[in-house]
Amino acid sequence: MRIETLSEGGIERQASGRLNVGTRGPGLTEITDAVAEWVSGTGIRSGLLTVFCRHTSASLLIQENADPDVRRDLLTAFDRLAPRSAGYVHTTEGPDDMPAHIRTMISGVSLSIPVVEGRMTLGTWQGIYLAEHRDRPHRRDVIFHLIGS
Amino acid sequence: MRIETLSEGGIERQASGRLNVGTRGPGLTEITDAVAEWVSGTGIRSGLLTVFCRHTSASLLIQENADPDVRRDLLTAFDRLAPRSAGYVHTTEGPDDMPAHIRTMISGVSLSIPVVEGRMTLGTWQGIYLAEHRDRPHRRDVIFHLIGS
């Protein structure tokens, strides 16, 4: 088992960016194209991309971008992993708030994706999604950081 | 959907750090202030912060820093997701060890947080927590890495 080196080089630049995403309640919003366009626009061809979600009731996923049924089943899975009713103590912000925190904990708020030859190294079936876990529409802030050359 | 560039610039410096946290059994210990102070002290104003937990039975979370009931419900959620008794094969280190490994797997041991204008880009309600999953008090090692300029 041996790792093959793809590239080696200097490191010179960084850029940060922000995306404000409007959600329509529980669901996955794909942001892959917007991210690919921004990465390309920075002119950084080789480096590391970080995606960070500034919320505790919305999260980031890399998941299948082909069959929409996958996203539907993922939402059902969230419902089973963090049920809406489970005797929560924290209920002041509504019955959807605590399960939203747990779903965010399970799926996470940061992603790291290497960039090679000007493109994210996502696999063929991988898309980047913002997952909204609250019932009502929200505006969600996502921060991007790209470092490389 | 278009990402707005916040900053662009050179990249010059890095720093690494270590925090040893004493825990008192299952629970969340907030480390946000210590991290903010260290980031500020490095003088790096723009870049990427990485937080890494060197254990397999303690993990890192970004979660709500307002109502303590949220943390209580998160611990209950861990109990439900990785029950204390589930016919585990690995029992030599006690009944709390295997659920601790599973809880660590679910929540993760690394976080990536962009730094802009001298501050972590955490949202208003986001705090950084070390989650202890073993019954007894432990000393836990957390490593920090900051790269930027």
Add this chain to the structure above:
Amino acid sequence: MRIETLSEGGIERQASGRLNVGTRGPGLTEITDAVAEWVSGTGIRSGLLTVFCRHTSASLLIQENADPDVRRDLLTAFDRLAPRSAGYVHTTEGPDDMPAHIRTMISGVSLSIPVVEGRMTLGTWQGIYLAEHRDRPHRRDVIFHLIGS
């Protein structure tokens, strides 16, 4: 609570690499040694390592490298967290596909590990594992990125 600075310095170089791992159905394949060897070979002594899995039905874990029973119990935990039969809508790729996506969502596809004094800062009991979640053997692509000096 105060973070102790371990190192400070310049930032000059980056490298990326690729590992193609053959899996034999559900299970964990340890890749720690291959990663340590590659990190060492780059000559980068201080920096940040990123590991990225280019799939939506295989994931990355940092878990205990001592007792193999831990890995066995982790697989059982995946079975309980994302059961094989749960009334999934997406079934066209077989009964193991949708649970594989959910298990990947729970455990994640990217890891960030600081490198200090030429070595990953993994704890004594931490190993890096590729987790295969499909029934049949697959070839899985893992990308590495190291930045530092």
